[in-house]
Amino acid sequence: MAFSFRAVLKTLTSFPKIGTRNFGSTFPSVAKERSLTGRVQNGQNYCNTGIFSRWGPLGSNVPQRGFHLLKQLTPEVKEKLFPLQNGTPLVESSRGLVQYGFKGRRKTVKAVVHRFFRLDWGAWIRPRTGRHNKLWKKGTKQRKRARTHVFCNSQQSFMLDKMVTRFWHRKKYYVDDPYESYHTRPNFWITHRR
Amino acid sequence: MLEFESDLSTLVAIIIPCIHSYVSTYLEWSCTSKQIQMALRNGTDRALALIRTLPRVSAFNLRPDPASRADGKRPRGQHGGRRHGYPQKGAKQRQTFPRLGFENGAVPFYLRIPKENYYKGHHLRRQYPPLSLHQLQTLIDTQRINPSEPIDLATICNTKIFSFNPGYRHFGFHLTDDGMDTFQAKINIEVQWVTEPVIAAIEKNGGTITTAYYDVESLWAIRDPEHFFQRGIPIMKRMLPPEDAVEYYTDPKFRGYLADPEKIAEERFTLAQKYGYELPDLSSDPQKELLLRRKDPKQVFFGLQPGWILIPKLPLHGMSPKKLGSI
């Protein structure tokens, strides 16, 4: 999630009591803060420091050093600003199935479509986990296996079928489809073409 | 229906031993004697002969097919009521199940798998539902398509057996090679996608094939010409193919409608050499005019120009005579 300085400023202005703790190690004078506008060494743009002068006199438990806060943004600072653990976002995403969306219809779970591929005879294929990870410790054979695409089992396939709409079940008639030969199942006695 | 027939025939065999005589009298009374022997084996005629012996069919002796009616088991009473088949309390009775794929807080299977661009660009790709040469031959043999007229998308759709849906990003038909060994018809056909062996199969029999692109509006028009003319809007100009299709439709190897006719002629000869058949001479062909008939690249229908409106006799959809007069 992109870090927005404007968002930070908003949180600062709405929580005046945030300055009860010590934020940073060095604190420049108020006068300096007031005079400072615009850019700083590391090239990041800040807003007019006039805002911080409203926060109260020196020595009070108010974040006079808001400017410095922004400038440094140490891990401790971040932790204080974002009270949740491990940098988790403020809003939890929900990627489950929506049965009745705004239009009253079922919605496809996009997470499924981004990871799996449906064959016309009902099977789903997927890549293997960890195919890009720790390759240095994997031998050639293992790397090759990791690059393969494998079937999902029937329980998984049925679940994935329910998570997508009819559009994804429909047969596609691409002319230069690399998966063309996999959409039929001629070896199995029930599905082979007479 | 077959089941019904066999049930009735077994009934006939059990209840009325002399059905033969009943059937024959019914048939003698109603049909020519020559075909009676054939009919005696026919389930329908035996059933009708049976009906002849039974009381008059009326509204009071009809019954539905037993299998078509479900048992009407209402959830009431000692056994069907109370908890109605659900256990006490809990998610099962209250139907407060977690979402599909949830695995009690663990990262679910459908999120655990790494991402892969299987469907990248799928919404931009064109689709061409298949029509095999075998199917085409069958259409011609059963007189659903007239080989003495050029065959295009409209002809195939007018048979009402094959259809495509531009809403599903179908851009026409792909003539496949299934049945190319037994293909015998001599036709002038225009499809949207074709491969080399199919071209060879058609040209070997003295026919001609063209691949042509139709844009979405033209597709809706040509898919159901009757409905399109009912709409009373002017025939549109067919648009040129998009960038990724230009290469195909300008390629003489695939007999593209935008390709150089001279190069197409060369390719015809080359293909004949490749597949080992003697290329029939089109110039001395009695059906030369038919085989060389082509649409203009901007034309949608044979014989009709863009900008024309066909006014049918029957009322147009959403068009009053006054409105029509003002056009």
Place this chain on the structure above:
Amino acid sequence: MFTLITFSKFGNACMCTSKFIKSLSTTTNKLSELELNLTERNVSNEVAVMERGPLPIITGRQLPFVPDRRLVRQAWVDNLDTIEEKKLGLVDLHPDIFGAFPRIDILHDNIRWQKLYRYINWKHLPNRMERQGGGRKPWPQKGLGKARHGSIRSPIWYHGGKAHGPRGPETNFYMLPFYQRVMGLTTTLSMKFAQDDLKIVDTLDIPTDDPSYLQDLAAKRHWGVSVLYIDDSDLMPKNIALATDSVGHHNLMPVYGLNCHSMLKHETLVLTLAAVNKIEDKLLYWLHTNDPLTPAKKYTGQHTQGMQ
């Protein structure tokens, strides 16, 4: 001279011009012939003699869509102008319509549909909100030793509202699939024919408008008590219209009104030759077309363009 008889449509037949009508004159043509003849005669107390074409009427019709294995049915052509039966000829009938497999279950579905699609259940039982009173708690919750209640109109009370009762006018409208209705017609016609209840006549012209004429005719010929006469158009000859008007069990109907219920309700079914042609054309069209059915085509006859 003509009496127009209007019928409500039962949704079975469809508008379709005939490709296969041969040179059989319809009732209206026959009537114009009759008019010319009658002006020359004294009509007062005399039974008018019908002028007919050459007999016998053997219609060697070319029946379309008949596979070799199917037997063509044949039926006598009777007359209506005398009480005694005269066989005027023989007519071929299409096996897919008059010799179709008797699907009793589909016929049942058709009869059920005809009965039910226009049935409205008017029952409406008020619920506790709709019952008068019951807004106040009848007595305090505790202390009285009585059962606790919130309203005197709750479902468990006498004169209380019905909890899950019938709620207002309820429609039972549904449309039986079109091809099931087509099959219902073919089944009924086949069964009528198989049970000797189908009679074919050349026209519906009768000599008098006396109701007893038709009843005597039916009795003499051992037709059922109730007879349904079907002609190709709804303009019926005057005599038969007047004769059947006062008799409830002899009814006239045009082809577009043909329906399973009426055919089963009447014991005998009498078709004119023109009606047979029209019925066969319409039903054969729907049995053999591969043009998908749309409402426009069914009711406006747009599909007929293809047939011509």
